[in-house]
Amino acid sequence: MNTTYPYFSLASIVLTLAIVLPLQAQGKAAPPAPVRTAVVQQKEIATQKPFVGTVRPTQQAILGSAVDGRVIEFNYEEGDRVENGAAIAQLLTQTINLQWEAAKAELNVRKAELEELENGTRPEEIEQMKARMLAAEARKRYLELRRKRAEDLYNNQKVTSAEVRDEAVSAADAAIQAYLEAKAAYDLGVAGPRAEQIAQAKARVAMQQAVTNELEDRIKKYTIRTRFDGYIVKKATEVGAWASAGGPIAEVAHLDSVDLVANVPEQDIPYVQVGREVTVVVFAYKDKPFKGTVFSINPSADVRSRTFPVKIRVKNEMVDGKPMLKSGMMGNVLLQAGERKTATLVPKDAIVLGGAAPMLYVVVKSADGMTVKPVAVKVGEADESLIEVIGEVQPGDQVVTRGNERLRPGQAITIIPPTESQSVGS
Incomplete structure (x- = not known):
């Protein structure tokens, strides 16, 4: 329905009247009225109803502290945008940092011990052990010969004492044991560390690594981070406050896309289909409709109202870096x-209103040109920019859409082509 005259300026209307009134006074016909027209369509539509809903974030989370500690930093204010992984707040970590440094130092010691075992005995150490073994072997041979001489002098020639013989025997036995010890040390050096020793060293490294990781993980918990993009909608603490494990720090809401949640009665739910595109009008922006999609239908009804929550997902728009659609706003959505x-x-x-009933002008073509006739109609369901009409109107008819409020029954018209300027007559 027209309420303005967008295609005709005041000057053109005055000029038309200046031409038409003298012609009428002389009994002459007025010139054809310039109008725009459209073709009547016929297609399938569905009955739609408006449902009131509330705007909700698609994601909303209360960020809490996993550990006890003093808040020393709070990096954002309410309304600020935060990115995924951003550090919202920081707790004091001085004591645990010292523990972590000590644990890392101990881990380095354990790793060095393991590396020493895995590398095996150095060649220089093997040469040193070999030299000791050869020296022990030489001393063993010398003392064995000395013992043999002492025994011969004592047993056969009777020229030495039992004490001298016993001393020689004892020295030879000690030399043998010293040689065996040096040889065993050399053999161990050549063989290298046992597999069991390396396994034990690896276990000690793993244990210390776990201690270090546990402390590192605890340090991370002293930094409170968001896990999705969004906006700070509530601060629950301040710098200097004590944060308890499990206590709230801040609340973050994702508003890049929002959900309009509408409660639909059970008799209408069978006609609502997930995935269907719909139009959302938020009360704060009545002249700016938003396109949305039916995202989900909650299968559990409110037992008191017998309504089912339906989520309509809407892509938000940003103005000066802030979301237009905010949590808690109300709006309407047209659903089948x-x-x-x-x-x-x-x-x-x-549609022309103002009379006893809605009507429209249908274009009548004849050999003398084009005129219009009024047709009374009843209006029905709306389908975006179109509306259902019931009356003597057929698909394919032409109806006047611009200039219709100035027309009279039977008046001659001329149709302005759609390609002409929107300011015709101005």
Whole structure:
């Protein structure tokens, strides 16, 4: 329905009247009125109903502290945007940092011990052990010969004492043991560390690594981070406050896309389909409709109202870096609430109101040109810019959509082509 005259300026209207009134006074016909027209359509539409809903974030989380500690930093204010992984707040970590440094130092010691075992005995150490073994072997041979001489002098020639013989025997036995010890040390050096020793060293490294990791993980918990993009909608603490494990720090809401949650009665739920595109009008922006998609239907109804929560997902728009649609806003959404039917549709601008009933002008073509006739109609369901009409209107008819409020029955018209300037007559 037209309420303004967008295609004709005041000057053109005055000029038309200046031409038409003298012609009428002389009994002459007025020139054809310039109008725009559209073709009547016929297509399937569905009954739609408006449902009131509330804007909700698609994600919302209360960030809490996993450990006890003093808040020393709070990096954002309410309304600030935060990115995924951003550090919202920091707790004091001086004591645990010292423990972590000590644990890392101990880990380095354990790793060095393991590396020493895995590398085996150095060649220089093996040469040193070999030299000791050869020296022990030489001393053993010398003392064995000395013992043999002492025994011969004592047993056969009777020229030495038992004490001298016993001393020689004892020295030879000690030399043998010293040689065996040196040889065993050399053999161990050549063989290298046992597998069991390396396994024990690896276990000690793993144990210390676990201690270090545990402290490092605890340090991370002293930094409170968000796990998705969003906006700080609530601060629950301040710098200097004590944060308890499990206590709230801040609340973050994701508003890049939002959900309009509407409660739909059970009799209308069978006609709501997930994935269908719908139009959302938020009360704060009545002149700016948003496109949305039915995202989900909660299968559990409110037992008191017998309504089912339906989420309509809407992509938010940013103005000066802030989201237009904010949590808690209210709006309407048109949802299908009946079976689909075939209807006759015209543009809403074709309907003329103000009389006893809605009407529209249908173009009548003849050999003398084009005129219009008024047709009374009943209006039905709306389908975006089109509306259902019931009356003597057929698909394919032309109806006037611009200039119709100035027309009279039977008046001659001329149709302005769609390609002409929108300011015709100005």
